[in-house]
Amino acid sequence: MTAFPEHGTSWADLSQEFDTATGADADWRAGRVPLYVFHANDTVSEIGRNAYNRFFSENALGARRAFGSLKRMEEEVVAMALDLFNAPDGAAGHMTSGGSESIFLAVKAAREHHRARHGGRTALNMVLPASGHPAFDKAAQVMDIEVRRVPLGSDLRADVEAMARVVDGQTVLILGSAPCFPHGIFDPLAALSALAASTGTWLHVDACVGGYLTPFARAIGRPVPEFDLALPGVASLSADLHKYGFTPKPASTVFFRRIEDMERNAFAFDDWPNGNYLTRTMTGTRPGGAIAGAWAVLRHLGRSGYEQVARDLFAMVDGYAAGIRAIPGLALHAEPELAILNWGWEEGDIFAVAERMAERGWVPGLTQRPKGMHAMLSMLHAPARERYLADLASAVEAARGSASAGISASY
Numbered sequence: 001m002t003a004f005p006e007h008g009t010s011w012a013d014l015s016q017e018f019d020t021a022t023g024a025d026a027d028w029r030a031g032r033v034p035l036y037v038f039h040a041n042d043t044v045s046e047i048g049r050n051a052y053n054r055f056f057s058e059n060a061l062g063a064r065r066a067f068g069s070l071k072r073m074e075e076e077v078v079a080m081a082l083d084l085f086n087a088p089d090g091a092a093g094h095m096t097s098g099g100s101e102s103i104f105l106a107v108k109a110a111r112e113h114h115r116a117r118h119g120g121r122t123a124l125n126m127v128l129p130a131s132g133h134p135a136f137d138k139a140a141q142v143m144d145i146e147v148r149r150v151p152l153g154s155d156l157r158a159d160v161e162a163m164a165r166v167v168d169g170q171t172v173l174i175l176g177s178a179p180c181f182p183h184g185i186f187d188p189l190a191a192l193s194a195l196a197a198s199t200g201t202w203l204h205v206d207a208c209v210g211g212y213l214t215p216f217a218r219a220i221g222r223p224v225p226e227f228d229l230a231l232p233g234v235a236s237l238s239a240d241l242h243k244y245g246f247t248p249k250p251a252s253t254v255f256f257r258r259i260e261d262m263e264r265n266a267f268a269f270d271d272w273p274n275g276n277y278l279t280r281t282m283t284g285t286r287p288g289g290a291i292a293g294a295w296a297v298l299r300h301l302g303r304s305g306y307e308q309v310a311r312d313l314f315a316m317v318d319g320y321a322a323g324i325r326a327i328p329g330l331a332l333h334a335e336p337e338l339a340i341l342n343w344g345w346e347e348g349d350i351f352a353v354a355e356r357m358a359e360r361g362w363v364p365g366l367t368q369r370p371k372g373m374h375a376m377l378s379m380l381h382a383p384a385r386e387r388y389l390a391d392l393a394s395a396v397e398a399a400r401g402s403a404s405a406g407i408s409a410s411y
């Protein structure tokens with residue numbers, strides 16, 4: 001047990017301790033971690049870090065009263081993103097601490113919207129494809145909403161007809177992912193938009209992982225479907241800056257087709273010695289650095305910069321996909337539509353392969369249904385590709401005939 005320290009420790013000693021402690025961490029800089037960290041190029045990282053540090057102390061909770069610079073930067077980040085996501089007039093959004101908070105706020109707005117239209121506090125539900133992110137269940141737990149998870153179609157996309165069968169008058173939200181995290185593919189969002197329109201139900205598009213990559217993938221000619229506020233049934237959309245926006249953590253965005261839906265999330269409290277307290281997000285104190293970092297990276301890259309990153313990224317993704325396909329017995333569960341790969345092994349236990357990869361120093365990404373390995377790639381993974389694929393081929397041979405010792409899929 002670590003006791004509260006009696007005396008202080010110098011930075012020199014603390015820094016040494018960091019070096020020692022991180023020595024045992026997975027080597028993410030060398031591309032050995034298939035999720036959690038993102039990278040475009042060194043310049044982007046440096047600009048994000050410098051901008052973050054420049055606003056290290058400022059608190060965005062005070063942006064309205066004390067830090068007009070942060071207020072303006074946040075408004076500009078939101079405005080740039082509304083443009084990117086084809087928002088109609090009257091749409092609005094704000095920055096949050098991450099996808100989970102963006103999703104929480106979308107679910108809350110959807111619930112308030114439903115209550116405003118239908119009144120009452122009867123049992124509410126939301127309808128998700130089975131691949132929807134657990135943040136929806138977390139939000140539902142807090143807000144006492146029943147979650148109806150609907151099995152995917154055989155193509156691992158949302159089964160819109162099956163979802164339609166369980167949507168009812170108490171459904172506050174239906175979900176489509178752009179793309180889903182497990183399989184890296186887009187749900188049929190145009191069909192979900194039509195379902196939302198015909199039933200008068202709120203459609204949320206979870207573009208947390210894909211939001212800041214998909215428009216640039218399309219711009220360079222990759223086949224990606226429509227996913228954003230151009231689809232008329234989309235009421236809200238979440239997109240994480242700290243994933244393929246390549247901005248410092250914690251930073252996400254959430255958007256609403258109608259500003260009045262966003263306003264339903266405003267929390268104002270006056271009965272307090274300090275007077276009025278108003279927030280639009282879950283959090284109170286918010287790091288100014290995350291806003292400055294996002295603003296700086298979006299401005300540094302611009303459309304042309306993100307398109308160049310996308311070209312580099314997809315050249316690498318295609319290389320990984322081809323390398324995996326070239327290993328006898330391995331097969332992708334779905335054609336990758338962005339930068340997430342998910343594959344299985346027809347001739348044995350893929351989890352046994354994952355264990356052999358762990359022995360070779362790679363943190364394995366896994367899916368449990370269907371059983372597979374999983375990788376969300378960014379430019380950290382570029383230099384590691386040949387080594388990874390060679391180790392994967394040898395791991396497959398080593399795993400032949402053996403069952404896994406007990407590794408389980410875990411985010």
Ligand SMILES: *Cc1c(COP(=O)(O)O)cnc(C)c1O
Binds near residue numbers: 097099180207240252
């Ligand atoms: C990452 C992710 C989230 C949650 O985002 P956090 O920033 O981890 O809270 C939600 N949905 C999808 C599809 C994601 O990939």
